[in-house]
Amino acid sequence: MKRKWLVFTAGVALTGGLWGCGALTAGAGKDANWSSYGGDDNEQHYSRLEDVNEQNVGKLGLAWSYDIDTFDSYSQPLQVDGVLYFAVGLSVVHALDARTGKLLWQYDPDVASQPEAKTRQRAGWGTRGIAYKDGLVFTATREGRLIAVDAKTGKPRWSVQTLDEAENGYITGPPWIAGDKVVIGFGGADYSPTRGYVTAYDVKTGKKAWRWYVVPGDPAKGFENKAMEMAAKTWTGEWWKYGGGGTVWHAMAYDAKYDRIYIGTGNGWPWNQKIRSPGGGDNLFLGSIVALDAKTGEYVWHYQTNPGDSYDFNNAMDIELADIEIGGKKRSVLMHAPKNGFFYAIDRENGKLISAGEFAKQTWAKRIDPETGRPETNPDSLYPNGKTFLMYPFANGAHGVQAMSFSPKTGYSYIPVMEGGRYVTDPANVKDWQYKPGMFVNTGLGAASADLPPPPPATSKLVAWDVANNKIAWSIPQPQVFNGGTLATGGNLVFQGTNDGNFNAFSATTGRKLWSFPAQNGILSAPISYSVDGKQYITVLTGFRSSFPNSPNWDYAQQSRRVLTFTIGGTKVLPKVEMADMPIQDDPAFVVDPAKAKIGAGIYNTSCVICHGVGMMAGGAAPDLRKSGVPLDADTFRSVVHDGALMARGMGAFGQLTDAELEGLRHYIRLQARETAKKGK
Structure with a gap:
């Protein structure tokens, strides 16, 4: 290539x-x-x-x-x-x-x-960071390359495709240095069947040193190591057909004291455990901090914050290291404040919990048991029998x-x-849930009733x-x-x-x-x-x-x-600098077809909403479509949305959309633009 x-x-x-x-x-x-994302190996910022x-x-x-x-x-x-x-x-x-x-x-x-x-x-999304080691700058690209760039000249030294076993993966997180290795993970377990892993490469040459999978694969094909064999015992059903998830899309930290790399693992795919693992189980190693030997990639220990996670309470947030006196004793501590609202202090030597306390409002757990390290889960937070539950934190987490x-x-x-x-519940018939392919978020959760009062405003x-x-x-x-x-x-x-x-x-x-x-x-x-x-x-x-x-x-x-x-x-x-108030665009000759707009609403609210905004009111991640002239012209709209004419500016190519779906989006955009214009928003 x-x-x-x-x-x-x-x-x-x-x-x-x-x-x-x-x-x-x-x-x-x-x-x-x-010299590192968090300053140095301790990643303390x-x-x-x-x-x-x-x-x-x-x-x-x-x-x-x-x-x-x-x-x-x-x-x-x-x-x-x-x-x-x-x-x-x-x-x-x-x-x-x-x-x-x-x-x-x-x-x-x-x-x-x-x-x-x-x-x-x-x-x-763009990239969140880079890494540095021995005169090389390391960057990872959206479509999966890890590239070493000469720090003096800006010219690439080596490049390797890291997503060779993750056709639906993509990278937005930074690489991490672990001794003489550079380690990279990826994202994608919100969208489609994906099995998470991290890969280590030699800093100087780009040669693959090791790869560690986060969740077990198909038992009929055997397991890569003892850790995967152990993890498989905590899954039920045919999870491997769903990929399992567990992508490591952001935080890691290298512990020079023990020569280990700590990784923060992600959510399952789909989020709803009743689909991917219908018989329950902890579903290792989702929602965990995992310690790996930096030289070999072998499993050392893990601490799981959310066994059987159905909430997308992933552990992609910071992993920071320090020696701290706790209870009159100096401890080698791993600090972690993930989405779920608890701050964890973990012993770096053995992965045992030192303490866990609430730093934000949460309703999913009664407490974290200090002896076992496991959460005492609020039964209502598992939305039994199709009930709806007001969950704190919301999908963005207490800490992102x-x-x-x-x-x-x-x-x-x-x-x-x-x-x-946020409200959480099952789909109308969880057993009939179907994966929607393409660039759509597939949570496996149901929509809350429109009759429910909205949650209090987030702060x-x-x-x-x-x-x-x-x-x-x-x-x-x-x-x-x-x-x-x-x-x-x-x-x-x-x-x-x-x-x-x-x-x-x-x-x-x-x-x-x-x-x-x-x-x-x-x-x-x-x-x-x-x-x-x-x-x-x-x-x-x-x-x-x-x-x-x-x-x-x-x-x-x-x-x-x-x-x-x-x-x-x-x-x-x-x-x-003064920002102008951009007017809502419209074409009076455009007649909105409600049936087409309904098709477009389904597309928008499962894909476009993440960047273009809830209610089509953008928050800076992407253009406000109500104020854009692109949707007014069918050919221009198709070239951008379907063919990827603006990929260099971050807009993906949604080539799986049919003509009917593209037209539905145009009608939904016009409908939303006119309704919000009437309200003066």
Whole structure:
């Protein structure tokens, strides 16, 4: 297959200290790097730097900014020896001079032209991050390639297709370094029959070192290892026909102390256990933290947060490591705050639970048994006999992939928390449930009655969790629902961007807001901090996406997606930006056919809604279709939706849609546009 790359090289000398190979967060002298997703192997999203602190943070100012031409910038950068690296959109990697923001090179893996992208480009998600090791930058692409890029030149060194056994998989998460291996997982277990796995490759050569499957396959074909044989005993029915799920689509962490890689596993496919495993069972290793030997990929231990998970309470959220004194004893602790609303402290040596406490509202469990580590599940949360249950947290979870951080100084973990409810129930006849192929979410759950009152409005807050004492230390309310990841620093500060367009600094001890900068865009990415030439910088990427409208609502096409870098005494000013109120588009000659619109509603609410918004009111993840002229012309609409004319901008190709379904979508869009126009929304 022909591979293409795009490299821009700035006219600078690529020699000297700018292009070193150091990858330690605490570098030599006064410099410090940020070489891993969470800073270093501990993945704490913590910087020990303290030049910027509670006393002088009021003097923090913008050092430089860099405008990003992309459709999605929900990503986190790295910084190594004076160079800032980040990837956005379809894994387009950038290298900037960390002092000035000057572009050094750019590498585009040309995802949209790859044949696999036609079926793997789910929704409009971009990449969430990259990895660095020994002069190589690692990026993973939507359609499944893991690519090593030369950190000096921006040219690819090697590339391998990692989804050779996952035809329905796709990648949005970052690679993770584990010693001399680079490990990658993937997503896709919301859409179609998928069996999750992670794969490790040699950092230097790209040669596959090992692969570990998350759930067992068809027993008739034998099991890959003892772990899969053990796991199969916890499944019932013919689960392998459903793939099983368990994809590892985001968080991992490497523990150098034990030479292990910890992985956070995902939901089953479909979500509803009554379909995939009708006789019950724990369904290992769904909804778990699993420890693997980094050299061999062999199973070491696991801790399952949600046995038999039917809720999509996956464990893709941060896995952070620290040595903490708990109960008068120093413990090697794995910290984890997944979707389900409990904060877990787990012993890294043996996988045993140390403590678990509620950091957000949840209704699915009465408690986590401290002796067994298992949840005491609320029976009503399993919606027996077709009953409907108001579940907390909602589908987005109490904590999503917006990074939490941990400060060894305070002993607190800082979590961007969401609190929302949702109704859960079985389909009308669960035994007759059918998989809907294509790019459609297949949960196996039923629709709640329209007669039910809507759940209370979702809210958000920033929570400081006292890990040693298993309780909330402080909590402050935040705007809307979705806010950015956090960074803790040695200056006793917590940095976080919010969806109202501000970048903030809080006291790590009390939560008091000490500083704020108007970023001109909502922020979901987590900040990083590093020093170059003895000067401390804080960098964050701006950009917002949601399935729900916000206030202010960050229009997809008008967002000011940027890299913002701050330092004490910074004096740069952002150009003034005003977002226009785009009108709803219409053609009076277009006559809506209610029957066709009903077909379109079914398509929209099982696929399009994730990006284009609930009720067709977009939240920044994709264009507001009511305000777009594309659906007004049948040929243009087909070229975009069916043929993938805008794949390079993140819009997938829905080639499985029939002419009738495409036309139904057009009629539904017109119907929604006119109804909301009448209401003035």
